[in-house]
Amino acid sequence: MSAVPFALLDEQSKREIRRAILKGIAIPGYQVPFASRELPIARGWGTGGLQVTLALIGKNDVLKVIDQGSDDSVNAVNIKKLVTKTTGVQTTTRTQDATLVQSRHRIPEVPLRADQVLVLQVPEPEPLRDIERSEFKTKRYHAEKEYSGAYLMLFEQIMRYNQTSQGADYPVLVNGRYVMNPSPIPRFDNPKIHQSDALILFGAGREKKIYAVPPYTNVESLAFEDYPFVVEQFEGKVCRETGLSDVFLDELTDEVTGETYYVCNDTSYMQEILQQKVAAK
Amino acid sequence: MMQEQPVLSIRQLSKQYGDGCTHCQHEDMKLEKNFCPVCKTVYACRSVSFDLYRGEILGIVGESGSGKSTLMKSLYFDETVTSGEGYLVDYENGHNNIFTESSQMKRHIRNTILGMVYQNPMLGLKMDFSSMSNIAEKQIAAGNRHVRQMEERSLSLLQHVKIPVHRSKEAPKNFSGGMQQRVQIAKAMSNNPPILLLDEVTTGLDLSVQADVLDLIKSIQRELNISMIVVSHDLAVIRMLADRTIVMLNGEIIEHGLTDQVLEDPQHEYTQQLVYSLL
Numbered sequence: 001m002s003a004v005p006f007a008l009l010d011e012q013s014k015r016e017i018r019r020a021i022l023k024g025i026a027i028p029g030y031q032v033p034f035a036s037r038e039l040p041i042a043r044g045w046g047t048g049g050l051q052v053t054l055a056l057i058g059k060n061d062v063l064k065v066i067d068q069g070s071d072d073s074v075n076a077v078n079i080k081k082l083v084t085k086t087t088g089v090q091t092t093t094r095t096q097d098a099t100l101v102q103s104r105h106r107i108p109e110v111p112l113r114a115d116q117v118l119v120l121q122v123p124e125p126e127p128l129r130d131i132e133r134s135e136f137k138t139k140r141y142h143a144e145k146e147y148s149g150a151y152l153m154l155f156e157q158i159m160r161y162n163q164t165s166q167g168a169d170y171p172v173l174v175n176g177r178y179v180m181n182p183s184p185i186p187r188f189d190n191p192k193i194h195q196s197d198a199l200i201l202f203g204a205g206r207e208k209k210i211y212a213v214p215p216y217t218n219v220e221s222l223a224f225e226d227y228p229f230v231v232e233q234f235e236g237k238v239c240r241e242t243g244l245s246d247v248f249l250d251e252l253t254d255e256v257t258g259e260t261y262y263v264c265n266d267t268s269y270m271q272e273i274l275q276q277k278v279a280a281k
Numbered sequence: 282m283m284q285e286q287p288v289l290s291i292r293q294l295s296k297q298y299g300d301g302c303t304h305c306q307h308e309d310m311k312l313e314k315n316f317c318p319v320c321k322t323v324y325a326c327r328s329v330s331f332d333l334y335r336g337e338i339l340g341i342v343g344e345s346g347s348g349k350s351t352l353m354k355s356l357y358f359d360e361t362v363t364s365g366e367g368y369l370v371d372y373e374n375g376h377n378n379i380f381t382e383s384s385q386m387k388r389h390i391r392n393t394i395l396g397m398v399y400q401n402p403m404l405g406l407k408m409d410f411s412s413m414s415n416i417a418e419k420q421i422a423a424g425n426r427h428v429r430q431m432e433e434r435s436l437s438l439l440q441h442v443k444i445p446v447h448r449s450k451e452a453p454k455n456f457s458g459g460m461q462q463r464v465q466i467a468k469a470m471s472n473n474p475p476i477l478l479l480d481e482v483t484t485g486l487d488l489s490v491q492a493d494v495l496d497l498i499k500s501i502q503r504e505l506n507i508s509m510i511v512v513s514h515d516l517a518v519i520r521m522l523a524d525r526t527i528v529m530l531n532g533e534i535i536e537h538g539l540t541d542q543v544l545e546d547p548q549h550e551y552t553q554q555l556v557y558s559l560l
Binding site for chain 2: 131140144145146148151152155156158159160224225226227
């Protein structure tokens with residue numbers, strides 16, 4: 001039994017994943033099929049994002065892993081451990097210091113730079129899946145740019161709730177061609193994909209698809225003429241710890257007083273602001 | 282004399298399932314009905330040609346397996362034809378064969394010029410989506426992106442087909458068969474298509490509901506001057522609706538003419554049998 005290769009996967013597998021990534025970058029928003037290897041974690045727990053990360057990571061990379069805005073939750077910690085054990089790379093929680101950011105369901109509050117890569121974990125890459133179960137047919141819809149199904153989903157939500165109720169994974173049109181699931185990030189993060197400085201990669205391990213939004217690509221959230229796209233509103237609500245109001249907030253309940261309060265969802269950003277405040281004092 | 286131009290012309294439409302063999306491609310081929318016993322090829326439609334004029338209802342009758350539904354599915358591009366030509370006066374002025382257009386263009390024709398009502402509402406409706414959304418689907422597909430406009434249109438159509446307003450946001454799966462069929466008709470009409478295809482729409486409905494649906498179809502035709510093709514194996518339905526009638530047997534048209542003529546004075550042996558056994 002030979003030693004575990006650098007970044008766990010054998011070179012052949014990594015090459016295949018990189019090829020899929022390149023194709024994805026060449027056709028923004030198009031879902032490229034790939035083999036999706038078995039990993040020490042189960043499919044559906046970030047294996048798509050992890051394989052993209054493992055295929056890209058080099059010895060000089062600095063890795064940050066986020067799970068719904070948190071650097072310290074189980075999924076993030078385990079993925080971080082696996083990557084460091086097999087590569088020995090540095091990890092960080094500061095978004096600015098990372099070269100590679102793997103994330104589940106959030107895009108960091110700190111704007112990403114052109115020299116950084118964001119990898120998002122995707123549970124369901126197909127935006128038309130709820131309308132059409134057959135992959136054969138959805139592939140054909142993409143080929144023909146037939147996206148009325150995606151609009152129909154939103155229309156049905158408006159009929160039922162008088163507003164679009166899609167909280168996360170709100171479909172976007174990439175580069176005027178492909179409709180794409182941006183992974184279950186809140187609507188709040190959708191505008192960050194548009195004309196992003198950083199390369200954004202999407203990996204769906206269970207569904208065996210990789211897709212990409214290259215830097216400076218037009219990404220438009222689907223909407224109707226009289227029902228424009230809106231992000232979550234936090235009017236009058238501020239983070240209890242930092243006082244920030246222009247960030248994505250989590251709603252929590254104080255278990256002692258039963259009172260509702262809000263905190264910044266991006267924990268590393270919150271910590272940084274708090275440290276700055278301490279330093280200022 | 283000026284000849285009226287048909288809204289739809291079908292020429293030599295053929296649809297077969299299977300490749301055919303030397304036995305069944307021979308000039309005087311011997312088929313068992315429409316089936317080749319040697320290579321098992323099914324000839325569902327054989328050289329079907331007809332015209333449909335503005336505002337008329339064309340009836341198609343025939344026994345099960347005679348190719349009626351295959352013909353309808355071919356016209357709505359649910360099935361690809363083996364050979365044949367079709368021309369729509371509302372598409373490129375009838376210059377282009379619709380069966381050889383790209384799939385995008387076929388989808389465009391489907392969404393703007395044709396409306397289809399299937400025998401089984403499961404095929405025509407999304408059962409879990411509200412009736413409003415079902416009707417809006419065709420408008421969305423045709424490029425409409427204005428919610429209020431589509432909502433108003435859907436509501437007025439639902440009223441037209443007598444679905445109570447308070448049930449308009451309910452899903453068709455909660456509806457009775459007759460209501461589902463009426464939602465399907467409303468959906469088919471949502472883009473004011475010049476041609477409506479109706480495939481056995483009243484089959485399986487009880488008599489009073491049948492009468493309702495037939496009334497509705499007749500009134501739509503009178504008010505909006507829409508051309509329709511009505512497929513049915515029920516001669517009473519054909520007698521009530523159709524101006525002209527085509528009789529199909531084993532994938533071929535064996536007789537056609539004015540409905541009264543065909544039903545009162547059938548020429549072909551099979552039509553005679555059909556008319557006298559049912560009336």
